[in-house]
Amino acid sequence: MYALQDPGSIASPALLVYRDIATENIRRMIAMAGGPERLMPHVKTHKMAPLVAEQLQQGITRFKCATFAEAQMLAEAGAKDILMAYQLNSPTAEAFAMLAFRFQKIRFASLVDNIASARLLNDIWEKAAASRKPIGFLPSAAPVPQKARVYIDIDCGQHRTGIAPSGAAALWRELQALPHVEVAGLHAYDGHIRETDMTERTRQCNEAFAPVAELARQMGDVEIIAGGSPTFPIHLQRPGVICSPGTSILWDEGYRTSCPEQDFTPAALLLTRVISKPQEGYITLDLGHKAVSAENPITKRVFFKNLGEYEVISQSEEHLVVKTPQAASIQVGDVLYGLPYHVCPTVALYNEATVIRDGKAIASWPIARGRRILNTANFSTK
Structure with missing residues (x-):
């Protein structure tokens, strides 16, 4: 259900957000709570104003954040x-x-x-x-x-x-x-x-x-x-x-496996391409440390749902090397879809997300990241 009809229009690596799945996750979160009044979702996972707007539309009005950029995004979105x-x-x-x-x-x-x-x-x-x-x-x-x-x-x-x-x-x-x-x-x-x-x-x-x-x-x-x-x-x-809760809206492989009692569906994937086949049985992807969160062990960073058997061998700033029996049938330029183990810091690596609906890219959403604040030069308390 994640494959795109025309992945050739999207440069990789890219963060994909599947809008209808995210909307359904919000609905399930509210249903679990028995209503929106029990919720103050944390936006640190997604950092996106349109997802805040979706929550507001479903009745959620209170939000948590961790950075000034997120607070400003929430204020401007109407929280x-x-x-x-x-x-x-x-x-x-x-x-x-x-x-x-x-x-x-x-x-x-x-x-x-x-x-x-x-x-x-x-x-x-x-x-x-x-x-x-x-x-x-x-x-x-x-x-x-x-x-x-x-x-x-x-x-x-x-x-x-x-x-x-x-x-x-x-x-x-x-x-x-x-x-x-x-x-x-x-x-x-x-x-x-x-x-x-x-x-x-x-x-x-x-x-x-x-x-x-x-x-x-x-x-x-x-x-x-x-x-x-x-x-x-x-x-x-x-x-x-x-x-x-924060991760509930996008979900990830870490919580999918550790919190099986919660019925959420991953709504954010990474589009990556094969950029090299350095030796027999190996492929190299453009999914380095700068494209997927790398705070976990090499085996717990990204999971490929359309690759079959594989082993992640190494990762550097721009590259991810994977060993797989499927390598012979894979060509340089082929697209893979990776599910982050930890989606929150992965989102923070991107300036924007490509929004997907019915297999097509329909929008680009900015991500409220960075440390810039308002000019406080005339606001000293000293």
């Missing part, structure tokens, strides 16, 4: 609620504030796990409330948002970011003293829980979540945003918890 699931430093914090002031009908929030980061946000909002100069793009009568909304980032076992649940109550009390900061709730990402066995995955997830739930009760039953794609069906069993 109603944007959580930048990242702790902000200067100058991104100032740029994020400018985005919030510019799109005042959107609810913006970010994460904090320490008081110093929260004070930075407090100072930015305090200066904005006291002076119009840093935000001169606003109409003179426009009200300035008085508080920076934050979620306390909880370390529930991954030990990457966040504060331990035991210390979060003290941080929450410190945040109450900041006049320009509003605590919207708790954020608990359990990306370390990836067991294929659903019983064991559920046990680990429940164990990690228990102190988060207790902390929320101490804080007055505040909102909790929890989990990612592997623990999505587990957190759905907790009334009121907002779930933020």
Whole structure:
């Protein structure tokens, strides 16, 4: 179902997004949740405004992101609620504030796990409330948002970011003293829980979540945003918890094999071509490190659905060498379709995606990548 009618019109390597499959994945995600109100999908996987528009059309209004480029894309696409699931430093914090002031009908929030980061946000909002100069793009009568909304980032076992649940109550009390900061709730990402066995995955997830739930009760039953794609069906069993799967919309080989209980279909493939046949039984593809995520072992980077038996031998910046009994029947210039093992960082390697429907390329969608931010030269809090 992935083969193109005219692959000759697309330069390789290329990222292909199959629109109807992505649309169906969104529908299935909403059906699993029992409605769009339980969802705050993470856009880091796809980074594409048209897919945000599709989710908005199906009733999803809240989104998570990880970079300023993604936050700006969401704002311009019409999202109603944007959580930048990242702790902000200067100058991104100032740029994020400018985005919030510019799109005042959107609810913006970010994460904090320490008081110093929260004070930075407090100072930015305090200066904005006291002076119009840093935000001169606003109409003179426009009200300035008085508080920076934050979620306390909880370390529930991954030990990457966040504060331990035991210390979060003290941080929450410190945040109450900041006049320009509003605590919207708790954020608990359990990306370390990836067991294929659903019983064991559920046990680990429940164990990690228990102190988060207790902390929320101490804080007055505040909102909790929890989990990612592997623990999505587990957190759905907790009334009121907002779930933020991300990979569900595009899916990939990694989650297809490790989360078989979730009925999603891969919606993003890589079009690659044979560029050489260096020796008997081998083919070389234009699918190097720059075209498919290479953080996993060589055997877990890309999977070819129309090649049959094969073994990936090596990969460099521009090349992927494959050993296959089919090599004799394959010609230089032939097209193969590769399914990424990890689609999120693979998408981030491309500036655009070629959109496919009924075997034909119908559009090109830009991808919100890169680290450029708004000009914050006149927005210093010092």
